[in-house]
Amino acid sequence: xxxxxxxxxxxxxxxxxxxxxxxxxxxxxxxxxxxxxxxxxxxxxxxxxxxxxxxxxxxxxxxxxxxxxxxxxxxxxxxxxxxxxxxxxxxxxxxxxxxxxxxxxxxxxxxxxxxxxxxxxxxxxxxxxxxxxxxxxxxxxxxxxxxxxxxxxxxxxxxxxxxxxxxxxxxxxxxxxxxx
Amino acid sequence: xxxxxxxxxxxxxxxxxxxxxxxxxxxxxxxxxxxxxxxxxxxxxxxxxxxxxxxxxxxxxxxxxxxxxxxxxxxxxxxxxxxxxxxxxxxxxxxxxxxxxxxxxxxxxxxxxxxxxxxxxxxxxxxxxxxxxxxxxxxxxxxxxxxxxxxxxxxxxxxxxxxxxxxxxxxxxxxxxxxxxxxxxxxxxxxxxxxxxxxxxxxxxxxxxxxxxxxxxxxxxxxxxxxxxxxxxxxxxxxxxxxxxxxxxxxxxxxxxxxxxxxxxxxxxxxxxxxxxxxxxxxxxxxxxxxxxxxxxxxxxxxxxxxxxxxxxxxxxxxxxxxxxxxxxxxxxxxxxxxxxxxxxxxxxxxxxxxxxxxxxxxxxxxxxxxxxxxxxxxxxxxxxxxxxxxxxxxxxxxxxxxxxxxxxxxxxxxxxxxxxxxxxxxxxxxxxxxxxxxxxxxxxxxxxxxxxxxxxxxxxxxxxxxxxxxxxxxxxxxxxxxxxxxxxxxxxxxxxxxxxxxxxxxxx
Numbered sequence: 001x002x003x004x005x006x007x008x009x010x011x012x013x014x015x016x017x018x019x020x021x022x023x024x025x026x027x028x029x030x031x032x033x034x035x036x037x038x039x040x041x042x043x044x045x046x047x048x049x050x051x052x053x054x055x056x057x058x059x060x061x062x063x064x065x066x067x068x069x070x071x072x073x074x075x076x077x078x079x080x081x082x083x084x085x086x087x088x089x090x091x092x093x094x095x096x097x098x099x100x101x102x103x104x105x106x107x108x109x110x111x112x113x114x115x116x117x118x119x120x121x122x123x124x125x126x127x128x129x130x131x132x133x134x135x136x137x138x139x140x141x142x143x144x145x146x147x148x149x150x151x152x153x154x155x156x157x158x159x160x161x162x163x164x165x166x167x168x169x170x171x172x173x174x175x176x177x178x179x180x
Numbered sequence: 181x182x183x184x185x186x187x188x189x190x191x192x193x194x195x196x197x198x199x200x201x202x203x204x205x206x207x208x209x210x211x212x213x214x215x216x217x218x219x220x221x222x223x224x225x226x227x228x229x230x231x232x233x234x235x236x237x238x239x240x241x242x243x244x245x246x247x248x249x250x251x252x253x254x255x256x257x258x259x260x261x262x263x264x265x266x267x268x269x270x271x272x273x274x275x276x277x278x279x280x281x282x283x284x285x286x287x288x289x290x291x292x293x294x295x296x297x298x299x300x301x302x303x304x305x306x307x308x309x310x311x312x313x314x315x316x317x318x319x320x321x322x323x324x325x326x327x328x329x330x331x332x333x334x335x336x337x338x339x340x341x342x343x344x345x346x347x348x349x350x351x352x353x354x355x356x357x358x359x360x361x362x363x364x365x366x367x368x369x370x371x372x373x374x375x376x377x378x379x380x381x382x383x384x385x386x387x388x389x390x391x392x393x394x395x396x397x398x399x400x401x402x403x404x405x406x407x408x409x410x411x412x413x414x415x416x417x418x419x420x421x422x423x424x425x426x427x428x429x430x431x432x433x434x435x436x437x438x439x440x441x442x443x444x445x446x447x448x449x450x451x452x453x454x455x456x457x458x459x460x461x462x463x464x465x466x467x468x469x470x471x472x473x474x475x476x477x478x479x480x481x482x483x484x485x486x487x488x489x490x491x492x493x494x495x496x497x498x499x500x501x502x503x504x505x506x507x508x509x510x511x512x513x514x515x516x517x518x519x520x521x522x523x524x525x526x527x528x529x530x531x532x533x534x535x536x537x538x539x540x541x542x543x544x545x546x547x548x549x550x551x552x553x554x555x556x557x558x559x560x561x562x563x564x565x566x567x568x569x570x571x572x573x574x575x576x577x578x579x580x581x582x583x584x585x586x587x588x589x590x591x592x593x594x595x596x597x598x599x600x601x602x603x604x605x606x607x608x609x610x611x612x613x614x615x616x617x618x619x620x621x622x623x624x625x626x627x628x629x630x631x632x633x634x635x636x637x638x639x640x641x642x643x644x645x646x647x648x649x650x651x652x653x654x655x656x657x658x659x660x661x662x663x664x665x666x667x668x669x670x671x672x673x674x675x676x677x678x679x680x681x682x683x684x685x686x687x688x689x
């Protein structure tokens with residue numbers, strides 16, 4: 001364990017350095033998201049992830065946001081354990097009828113102002129599960145959605161880009177849900 | 181049915197004798213002998229499951245008939261069979277009445293098709309939560325959890341929305357102080373109607389749905405689906421595609437084994453190991469995306485072969501990846517093994533008892549950590565695993581630690597296998613054109629990272645998928661989690677749960 005820790009310390013940050021455009025895109029994202037988040041949301045945005053019926057591939061990629069390569073907390077974004085602590089609901093899956101009520105309740109438990117991000121193709125239009133008797137519909141048919149992030153599953157970089165888009169939306173339309 | 185008198189049937193029938201009794205048929209392409217059973221033989225075979233003579237692999241309903249997949253884990257050469265029983269007037273004799281592992285399967289089929297298992301001791305629904313508007317609920321909306329009697333007990337309901345980034349499911353803990361007296365699971369929240377969506381769908385569409393039954397095992401499901409369809413249509417596939425499939429399946433296994441070692445350590449608060457493991461996983465996914473164009477290799481295995489090739493550069497990238505992985509993972513394993521505080525959390529925690537593992541025919545590292553050394557890759561030696569020799573690591577302790585060690589040792593086997601497959605790659609086509617479409621049925625078992633996936637398809641005369649049934653390894657692992665957590669402390673549940681890592685979506689269909 002000591003060697004592991006020592007090795008990790010000596011190696012420095014694991015965030016992938018240069019070669020890909022994706023890397024500078026990450027840095028650019030870090031700056032853009034950082035400034036906007038500070039301006040509007042006091043540096044921090046808390047995300048509650050809700051799986052409303054996904055195949056769990058989206059969850060794997062959302063998990064990857066926490067790894068040292070994407071390190072989402074650099075941007076002041078962090079995942080929280082309760083909707084009570086959340087600013088954002090990040091919802092995946094076609095909403096199954098069996099999860100519909102749980103999603104509605106989670107939304108109701110999230111304090112205003114709040115934003116909803118629907119991640120993945122299923123969350124947008126039910127994907128390959130469209131037309132099933134067991135699916136209530138896309139996320140937007142159950143709760144109001146502010147942003148869709150496409151992909152099956154969306155790659156971590158797309159999720160990050162999407163969350164930046166959310167900050168934009170939050171700047172110009174911040175109190176929409178609060179006013180309801 | 182010849183060869184069975186009433187007394188034999190009464191005491192239970194072994195699979196081998198049932199197969200012998202129908203041996204005049206040609207060997208089917210998928211290796212599953214088809215047995216048309218009478219009510220008595222059906223029940224006799226169910227009793228044989230209970231006696232431990234053979235394993236219940238799957239149980240499903242299709243077009244007026246109940247089917248059971250059976251095989252013998254300790255002697256797969258003895259054969260595997262699909263036993264069918266006509267369900268007259270929507271009823272059939274319950275398997276769960278004799279063999280508990282069938283109970284949730286039978287409840288699920290009752291929910292989906294209204295088919296009634298006579299004598300099933302559990303009348304509650306399973307996948308049906310009374311929420312499907314287009315289908316009247318058979319068992320109603322309420323759900324009664326099992327009673328737990330005793331003094332000083334309290335309940336902790338958890339879910340369906342959990343605290344972490346995971347799938348939904350409900351856990352009902354009944355505790356005495358910190359000690360869990362009973363855990364009861366309630367699943368079905370992820371039910372997306374997979375079987376109904378596949379019914380009548382073109383093969384390509386059903387394949388996409390099959391690949392999303394459990395996203396973390398997308399390669400294993402596509403692999404199983406492709407093999408089942410190929411068996412149904414007598415579809416020969418090229419050698420190169422067979423090897424590419426093996427490479428993809430093992431890369432998928434590596435990505436999860438490595439990552440989950442980290443995730444379990446994270447649940448014991450050793451975040452440093454998770455960070456290292458997540459880096460290795462990211463390395464795998466990035467390399468895979470470069471080679472196959474998708475980080476999880478979704479839809480890359482298709483009936484007839486593979487949807488993408490691997491060029492020399494890609495093969496080189498995978499070899500380089502394996503070298504990096506070995507070095508980095510060895511450091512992680514060393515840290516895991518040398519940390520007494522971590523070992524204290526994982527040893528003797530969440531013990532899965534060998535007799536339950538055998539009874540439930542629990543596959544994957546859960547079975548292998550409790551002495552059931554079954555691995556579909558070895559037992560059924562499907563291509564390309566018939567081309568290589570490898571070990572199936574197992575343990576007997578059955579605790580969190582044993583499950584991790586099985587996965588750690590499997591990692592080395594997978595690395596060696598990928599290298600062998602890469603060595604064997606010869607230039608050639610990666611897919612064969614489809615044969616003339618005709619009706620048929622086929623089944624396949626593949627070994628996903630968490631255990632064996634059984635998948636059966638029936639192709640209609642017009643060439644569409646008439647029925648698809650998939651049984652995830654989780655069906656026979658979830659019930660064991662309930663038993664494994666008993667007498668542990670509530671705080672160790674995340675540790676146990678992660679060390680099982682059952683699929684919700686794969687189970688809920």
